Amino acid sequence: SQQGEEDPQALSIQEGENATMNCSYKTSINNLQWYRQNSGRGLVHLILIRSNEREKHSxxxxxxxxxxxxxxxxxxxxxxxxxxxxxxxxxxxxxxxxKLVFGKGTKLTVNP
Amino acid sequence: DAGVTQSPTHLIKTRGQQVTLRCSPKSGHDTVSWYQQALGQGPQFIFQYYEEEERQRGNFPDRFSGHQFPNYSSELNVNALLLGDSALYLCASSRRVGASLETQYFGPGTRLLVL
Structure with missing residues (x-):
C-alpha cells in the first residue's frame, strides 16, 4: 500500500518560476527522501532528510x-x-x- | 564508476510464461531491492536481498522470487505471468552500514508487457 501522498498530482509552471510539491505520510519514519523520474525511467535520488532534521538544501x-x-x-x-x-x-x-514506501508522485511540467 | 544496471530494458511475454530480470548493483553496494511500478503509480517494494538471502518482502505472491549471487548481482523471477504483472520493474542498490542502509540508487528499469 502507498504510504505517502504527493500533492498536487500535477503541476504546470513557466520556466523561472518556483515549484512546490507536498508529501504527507501516515506512520512514523526514520527518514524521508525525494526522487525524480523522467518519462517512466529509473528514479534519481534528490535529497534525504532525517526525522530529526527540519530543513535541508541542495x-x-x-x-x-x-x-x-x-x-x-x-x-x-x-x-x-x-x-x-x-x-x-x-x-x-x-x-x-x-524498504522505501513511495507515494503516487507529482507530475511537474515546466514550460519554456 | 557504473551505476546500477538492469537487463533487459524491455520484454514482452504472454500470460502463463515465466520471466527473469537481472540487476547489477553499483560498485561497493551489497544490498539489492526490487520494486514494481505500475503505470501512473509509485514504485511498490517487492523484496530485498543481502548476503544472498531474502531479508524483507512486500505484499507480493510467491510467484515472485529472487536470488542474489556472490558478486551481489540479483535476479527477479516471475512465474505464471498475469496481465497485471505488466509494469516497470526497478532494481535499487545500497550499502549496508551497521544495522542500516545508506541511500538506495535505482537502475533504469525493465519494462515488462504481458499479453
Missing part, C-alpha cells in the same frame, strides 16, 4: 519536514524545462524495515 532544492504533521515539501527554485519529471517522496519507516 542546489536549487529545498526540503522541509514537519514530523508533527507528518508532511514534507520539496521546493525547486528558478525552474528549468529540464526539471520536467515526476517527483516522488519515499519514507523509510523505523524499526529497520529499510
Amino acid at each position: 542546489g536549487r532544492l529545498r526540503v522541509t519536514l514537519d514530523t508533527s504533521k507528518k508532511s514534507s515539501s520539496l521546493l525547486i527554485t528558478a525552474s528549468r524545462a529540464a526539471d520536467t519529471a515526476s517527483y516522488f517522496c519515499a519514507t523509510d519507516p523505523p524499526g529497520g524495515s529499510e
Whole structure:
C-alpha cells in the first residue's frame, strides 16, 4: 500500500518560476527522501532528510519536514524545462524495515 | 564508476510464461531491492536481498522470487505471468552500514508487457 501522498498530482509552471510539491505520510519514519523520474525511467535520488532534521538544501532544492504533521515539501527554485519529471517522496519507516514506501508522485511540467 | 544496471530494458511475454530480470548493483553496494511500478503509480517494494538471502518482502505472491549471487548481482523471477504483472520493474542498490542502509540508487528499469 502507498504510504505517502504527493500533492498536487500535477503541476504546470513557466520556466523561472518556483515549484512546490507536498508529501504527507501516515506512520512514523526514520527518514524521508525525494526522487525524480523522467518519462517512466529509473528514479534519481534528490535529497534525504532525517526525522530529526527540519530543513535541508541542495542546489536549487529545498526540503522541509514537519514530523508533527507528518508532511514534507520539496521546493525547486528558478525552474528549468529540464526539471520536467515526476517527483516522488519515499519514507523509510523505523524499526529497520529499510524498504522505501513511495507515494503516487507529482507530475511537474515546466514550460519554456 | 557504473551505476546500477538492469537487463533487459524491455520484454514482452504472454500470460502463463515465466520471466527473469537481472540487476547489477553499483560498485561497493551489497544490498539489492526490487520494486514494481505500475503505470501512473509509485514504485511498490517487492523484496530485498543481502548476503544472498531474502531479508524483507512486500505484499507480493510467491510467484515472485529472487536470488542474489556472490558478486551481489540479483535476479527477479516471475512465474505464471498475469496481465497485471505488466509494469516497470526497478532494481535499487545500497550499502549496508551497521544495522542500516545508506541511500538506495535505482537502475533504469525493465519494462515488462504481458499479453
